[in-house]
Amino acid sequence: MTVPSRPSRPAILGQNQYGKAETRVVRITRDGATHHIKDLNVSVALSGDMEEVHYSGSNAHVLPTDTTKNTVYAFAKEYGVESAERFGIDLARHFVTSQEPIHRARIRIEEYAWERIGTSGADGTGHPADGTGHSFVRKGQETRLAQVTYDGEDWEVVSGLKDLTVMNSTGSEFRGYVRDEYTTLQEAHDRVLATSVSGRWRFGWTDDEQPAPDWEESYAQTRQHMLRAFAETYSFSLQQTLYRMGARIIEHRDEIDEVRFSLPNSHHFLVDLEPFGLENDTADGAVYFAADRPYGLIEATVLREGCEARIPVDLTNL
Numbered sequence: 001m002t003v004p005s006r007p008s009r010p011a012i013l014g015q016n017q018y019g020k021a022e023t024r025v026v027r028i029t030r031d032g033a034t035h036h037i038k039d040l041n042v043s044v045a046l047s048g049d050m051e052e053v054h055y056s057g058s059n060a061h062v063l064p065t066d067t068t069k070n071t072v073y074a075f076a077k078e079y080g081v082e083s084a085e086r087f088g089i090d091l092a093r094h095f096v097t098s099q100e101p102i103h104r105a106r107i108r109i110e111e112y113a114w115e116r117i118g119t120s121g122a123d124g125t126g127h128p129a130d131g132t133g134h135s136f137v138r139k140g141q142e143t144r145l146a147q148v149t150y151d152g153e154d155w156e157v158v159s160g161l162k163d164l165t166v167m168n169s170t171g172s173e174f175r176g177y178v179r180d181e182y183t184t185l186q187e188a189h190d191r192v193l194a195t196s197v198s199g200r201w202r203f204g205w206t207d208d209e210q211p212a213p214d215w216e217e218s219y220a221q222t223r224q225h226m227l228r229a230f231a232e233t234y235s236f237s238l239q240q241t242l243y244r245m246g247a248r249i250i251e252h253r254d255e256i257d258e259v260r261f262s263l264p265n266s267h268h269f270l271v272d273l274e275p276f277g278l279e280n281d282t283a284d285g286a287v288y289f290a291a292d293r294p295y296g297l298i299e300a301t302v303l304r305e306g307c308e309a310r311i312p313v314d315l316t317n318l
């Protein structure tokens, strides 16, 4: 096919750039049982001699955006991620020095910070022996929620939170599931388990005559129990982890009768780096693609025995 020539119209191409935006790359390094996470969102914008691709459609100067994405993953694997700045410098230099038509590279990086789910709070002092060497909560406060209903006689208090993002970099598998003619999923023996917790819990307190719970203390303890259950459960499924998170709250917090969770399964897929001669398995330095959709959505209520379920099934209605 012949490439059409530059149009004669007096329309001049102005500033332009291109590249893959928002490549979500997660690299997990292992120091024995203590793991370290680098979680980046990398956007590449390249510019240079790109008149022809716009004017005539010739791609002769175009390094595909797909390649820029692959480069991000391959660099994460090969050189690691010491810092976002260093990573950006290495990438920008690579694009400008390896491709003659590319004169400028802008690499934008967002880094998401994680802290360990510690034994006495998410304080960075997690001890590997109890599973907390590989359990993390994303930095930044979750949103705390409360709903209070009063009909002149009875109170109903439902507390909760959303956007509490947690990750286990190991200690999770998924296998032994049903297979039908559409099943292609490979069994996972060692996978990343990550979710953004949305949870609600209902208090047994309904009566002004009874002392009300200490709401602040209850929230802090409940949050901690859910984090600890997430960290300490060796997970065969997110469903099982969810149940343990709810059960631990019911077992430890007498003031709470019902817990409901909505947990997206935030899939982390190992990137296939074989085409670049790089082995990428769950061993040290694994590089993952953090997918944002579609995601599994696991939801369930955990009740104190003898209590009634009153939290709506759809938490967006609460």
Ligand SMILES: O=c1[nH]c(=O)c2[nH]c(=O)[nH]c2[nH]1
Pocket (backbone or CB within 6 Å): 174, 185, 236, 237, 238, 239, 265, 296
């Ligand atoms: O923890 C999981 N539960 C599932 O029900 C499921 N389904 C799936 O494809 N992956 C997973 N993971």
